[in-house]
Amino acid sequence: MTSTSKNQLELTDDSFWVQTLSENESWLRKILRNRLENADEVDDVFQEVGLAVAKADLRPTDPAKAEAWLYQVAIRQVLQFRRKAGRYRKLIRGQQERVLPNEQSGTDPMALILRTERSESIRKVMEQLSESDREILILKHAEKWTYKQLADRLGVSTNTIEHRLLKAKRQLQRLLKQLDSEDER
Secondary structure (H helix, E strand, O other), X not given: OOHHHHHHHHHHOHHHHHHHHHHOHHHHHHHHHHXXXXXXXXXXXXXXXXXXHHHXXXXXXXXXXXXXXXXXXXXXXXXXXXXXXXXXXXXXXXXXXHHOOXXXXXXXXXXXXXXXXXXXXXXXXXXXXXXXXXXXXXXXXXXXXXXXXXXXXXXXXXXXXXXXXXXXXXXXXXXXXXXXXXXXX
């Protein structure tokens, strides 16, 4: 049996995907955490990622593309989770308006915390960045990934990673300066 056919055989084996998902769990959870509200949601969506991987009919046949495919599955599961959560919030809001038409919704606790605690300024600025900029900054600086690791796992070239990192850093610097000038007033 050739090594190519052996690799393709491994990719159809569920144990390969269980191991690959386990090996990539840390950074996938960071991606999910960046796009979701809290840790419980991350746990729920990560379980959905595992189910989607297990149920997938079309998995990559090249082992080098496995991590990029896992990234795409994770993003797809986040989007599905958000749609479901949005429909649920809309349903609840409609019920609240029917029952309590004169009461207004409470304020967002996260917004209150961000306004009152200076230590959260980085998080506030990070939230203004696009999701892809946040992800790449977190993986590069919090996880200490190389350009090559980022490119492999996100399924793009290293030149694209360099460009996206530079753009994200410039945007982050601009937003931090803007926030500092607002605080001085």
